[in-house]
Amino acid sequence: MTSFKYDVCIIGTGHVGLPLGLSFIEVGLTAIGIDRDVYLRETINSGKMPFYEPGYDTLISSLKFQVYDNFEIIKKAKNIIITVGTPLNNHIETDLRQIQQVLESLGNQLTVGQLICLRSTVAPKTTRFVRRWIKHHTSLKVGKDIRLAFCPERIVEGNAYKELRTLPQIIGTEDKKSQKMAKLLFKVLTPDLLFTNYITAELVKLSNNITRYVHFALANQLALVADDLGANIYEILELANYKYPRNHLDKPGLTGGTCLRKDFGMINENVPYSDMFLSAWKIHEYMPTFLVKHLLKRTKIRGKVITILGYTFKADTDDMRDSLAPKLYRYIMRELPTEVRISDHYLSDPIKDEHNGKLRNWSIEKSIVNVDCIFVAVNHTGYREALYPLAKQNPNTWIVDIWNVSNINQIFYQASALRALS
Ligand SMILES: NC(=O)c1ccc[n+]([C@@H]2O[C@H](COP(=O)([O-])OP(=O)(O)OC[C@H]3O[C@@H](n4cnc5c(N)ncnc54)[C@H](O)[C@@H]3O)[C@@H](O)[C@H]2O)c1
CATH class of the missing domain: 3.40.50.720 (NAD(P)-binding Rossmann-like Domain)
Structure with missing residues (x-):
């Protein structure tokens, strides 16, 4: 032997x-x-x-x-x-x-x-x-x-x-x-x-990831519907989940990463027809556009200074692979802002992005001074505390907070709304 x-x-x-x-x-x-x-x-x-x-x-x-x-x-x-x-x-x-x-x-x-x-x-x-x-x-x-x-x-x-x-x-x-x-x-x-056996084990792994991907898509779809109807997804989640034993709605967010984003595609290799996994993918891919479009209903981006907080694919990681934040950056750039600042304390400076090139990585504090709009693209630890002082310093700054890092229970709000919390 x-x-x-x-x-x-x-x-x-x-x-x-x-x-x-x-x-x-x-x-x-x-x-x-x-x-x-x-x-x-x-x-x-x-x-x-x-x-x-x-x-x-x-x-x-x-x-x-x-x-x-x-x-x-x-x-x-x-x-x-x-x-x-x-x-x-x-x-x-x-x-x-x-x-x-x-x-x-x-x-x-x-x-x-x-x-x-x-x-x-x-x-x-x-x-x-x-x-x-x-x-x-x-x-x-x-x-x-x-x-x-x-x-x-x-x-x-x-x-x-x-x-x-x-x-x-x-x-x-x-x-x-x-x-x-x-x-x-x-x-x-x-x-x-x-x-x-092999095939079941392969499907178990894909099922675990696809389940999460579809759940998050459901939350995102509901966020789109709510904002279209003038309702607030975070209020809906709070009421829908409160002491209701039969389902638990997830929070909306930008869902990417090498695992979730691709695993639905692996199942689809063997499926010729459209299915709910493809729809989930489409909703997730639409979310950066949604954030930009629905901010434009409230204020302008053209000629403004914009900040993106977070560039990785999820919170508290340095992994940028398949993040939707770079896509959000591109959709913001299409609206011709004067400047877009990016801050991600998990990444080094400059951020090297295959598609968007080399980008200056601002410190959180400097990135949010005197800006017109802030997109919270990732729910990294530390963003909540960083945003609160804006209630006094820049109350008119628009904040797009899909992750609800500030706990204000809204996706689109102005920094003055943070006053009550800070
Ligand atoms: N990242 C996660 O959280 C996670 C979780 C569960 C499953 N997975 C799956 O695990 C697999 C690996 O993912 P990862 O995130 O670790 O990827 P990764 O890119 O971080 O690691 C893969 C490594 O393989 C090396 N490699 C590639 N080809 C090689 C070769 N021919 N010879 C020697 N080394 C080679 C690469 O250099 C790289 O370091 C993927 O299938 C992924 O879907 C990832």
Whole structure:
């Protein structure tokens, strides 16, 4: 029997792979990583977190988790976990290139007795594709020589440390040996293991994300309807949710991020007709336009100084991927303001945005002085306290607060309304 030097090798040590590798180290396994990104490798190997994910600073500084660029080291690992990116390309199609490249690199290095665990979020039938690939390109047989499992990652960014030890793990396998090996691996993190086949495991992950995406779309749709009718969505939410046991409406907001935004598309790869997931997508994508259009019903943007608070895809993260704030910026620019200031204390200065170029990142305090309108694009901690002084300093400033960070229970209001709260 082959003996392996490492328990685990994580391929793709990004937002999902790195916390997972570190959590395995914490529970006593030996783990290494492989990543093609030089910055990521150098930062991790020098003992620092390359992005914001609380809870791991001490673990990473122990230097027990090292990341390599060479796939030869794979031979020394018993369990191989694939956590590379699976973005949606411009069509309704998952971009499988990162997984395909990993398979090409793995091909010659695979050894009898290993488990390949796919953990990236994938469209239904992708694990079956991996199994076909192994059959076609290697002499190894899944279920006999090597094992294959799909075990989705369901953590939310910013909460990985806690959730990796508390969320039940879904184990999708289609033979006994694979199930046994995946069970041994994940039971070190949690005793709560749920067993199923590939396709169900793939659909469980997508279902979790799509449910959230559709719920948020419902809240956004209701916000549109309410504002059109001169009503206030936050008042509606408060009354509708108060002691009513049968549903709980979410708050409106800008819903983006690499997970929620794309996962509906993964289901749609296999569906020829329009469905409610596509409608949810459309509502979310319309929200930046809604905010600009409905502010224009109240005041002008042309020739004015505008501030956007927050540029990341959600609160208290430094992850800008698939954020709707850059889209909001572009829609504001179409209205020809004199100046647009952006402030996001989770990002460095300048903000480098693939589409919008290099943007100065203002401090919160300076960004909101003497401005005509403020859009709160993200509900980062700290914005509420920053906005309150405006009640005295700039009472006429318009605030577009879809997240209700100020607690004023309105999306569109002037800073004078904050007086009662401050
Ligand atoms: N970010 C989240 O909160 C989250 C949560 C659950 C699931 N997921 C899913 O997990 C997967 C990974 O997401 P992520 O946010 O960690 O992405 P990421 O971009 O942060 O990390 C992916 C890493 O894979 C590396 N990589 C890509 N191709 C490679 C190759 N051929 N060889 C070596 N390294 C390679 C990249 O350099 C990158 O560091 C996606 O499928 C995503 O949908 C993400």
